[in-house]
Amino acid sequence: NAGVTQTPKFQVLKTGQSMTLQCAQDMNHNSMYWYRQDPGMGLRLIYYSASEGTTDKGEVPNGYNVSRLNKREFSLRLESAAPSQTSVYFCASSLAGNNSPLHFGNGTRLTVT
C-alpha cells in the first residue's frame, strides 16, 4: 500500500519549457489536490478534484492545468514554466473532501531557471 506517489522527485526546467507532474493514490480516495509550498507562505492550493470527472481552481491556479485521468491519478501540467513557479509541489488525496484527513505525497522539488 504505497499511499500517494508523486513523480518525479526533482526537476529542473528552463523558462518556457513544459512538464507534467504525476500523482497516483491507491487508497480509493474520491478527492485529490495539488498544493505548492514556498518559504514563508505555507501551502497554497493550486487545483483540486472533488471526485472523478471534476476539477476546480484553488487559490493560485494561473499558469497550471490539471487532469483527473481516473479515480487514482491526478496530474498537474505547466505549459510554459516561469521562475515564479520554482517551488515544492505536493499532491494529496482524501476520502471525503475537507471533512476527512488529507494524505500527502513526498513532493516534487521544481526549479525553473
Added chain:
Amino acid sequence: SQQGEEDPQALSIQEGENATMNCSYKTSINNLQWYRQNSGRGLVHLILIRSNEREKHSGRLRVTLDTSKKSSSLLITASRAADTASYFCARGSGTSGSRLTFGEGTQLTVNP
C-alpha cells in the same frame, strides 16, 4: 491570502517539556486539522477537530478549539527529539470536497 495563522513561527524546547502551538483563523469552519511535516517530506495528518467539538486527544497530543475566538491550540506533552518538525493547522470550510486552507506553520525544535 492565508486564512490560518500560527503562533509562534518557531519554538525551541528541551526534551520532556510541553510544546504549545496556536492557530487563528478569520472565517467560519467545518473543522480544523493539524499536520506535521518532517524536513523534505510530505505532511502527515495528526488530528481533526470538528466545529462542534471543544477538545480532542490523541496520544501525547491535545487539541482545543474555541470557535468564539476563532482559534485552536495544539499541545504536545512530554516532547521528544523525534517531535522536531513543522506543524501546520488547516481550516476546512464549505462543502465537502472544497479547499482546505493551511497556515504558515510553526517550526518546533526539541533539543535532546
